[in-house]
Amino acid sequence: MTAVLETDHLSLQFGGVNALSDVSMQIGEGSLYAIIGPNGAGKTSFFNCLTGYYRPTSGAVRFQGSEVTGLDAAKVAGLGVRRTFQNIRVFPKMSVLENVLAGGHLRATSNLLSIVVASPGFRRTERQLHEEAMSSLEFVGLADQWNNLAGDLPYGMRKRMELARVLIADPVVVLLDEPAAGVSSVEREELSRVIQRIHDRGTCVVMIEHDVDLVMEIATQVTVLDNGRIIASGLPQDVRTNPDVIRAYMGRDRK
């Protein structure tokens, strides 16, 4: 198996707290890889280490075989490792299209568009970027919303807009931090379909998700974290019936 993303004995400490302990994971090309576990298990911290937001205390992160441990977030994003955040990040006063365009660049700052407009290369690529943003919106089923204010979109649609924003960068791998959290069951279906289509087109997907049913339905591989450690990893059906997992996770309140 070729690993797109791989960690080797990754550990992360905050003061006395071991957010991650000795986490070794291989995320294979073409997988739809789910990471589950109770709140505080270390899932978001793991994403932060993979994407350069946190520097691990020890251990290594490799992307397509090259070590990227300690690279800053913009560089990692530039390599094609794109993510969404657990807390939605939207520019509410910008249009849906402008929010997606913001994903075509490395730094999504609030004055991003002014930077883009001012840059010399902008005019040449404006049309192309626009087309890519529209096709990303089409991909997530939001093409008809392009000119609406992002702040006016219902929550579930904002989550899909975030997916369009990572897709415009033509990523090698996308990391989705609880893509379906807090959305209606109808929107969850939509999101699930879009995530599967991202996977179907050949992009590797890593997903943190609370909704175990959704995970079991679409994931090709599941890893369970508890207290910063891997307690199980494998095919969804094997993980679901693992007694350690049932004890640590499924048997207790997930919120």
Ligand SMILES: Nc1ncnc2c1ncn2[C@@H]1O[C@H](COP(=O)(O)OP(=O)(O)O)[C@@H](O)[C@H]1O
């Ligand atoms: N920036 C931080 N500073 C201090 N502690 C943190 C920080 N980020 C995460 N933690 C701690 O690390 C542990 C794992 O958190 P997190 O990765 O957010 O878990 P999850 O996403 O699985 O709910 C928790 O105990 C949390 O309080």
Ligand SMILES: [Mg+2]
């Ligand atoms: Mg989290």
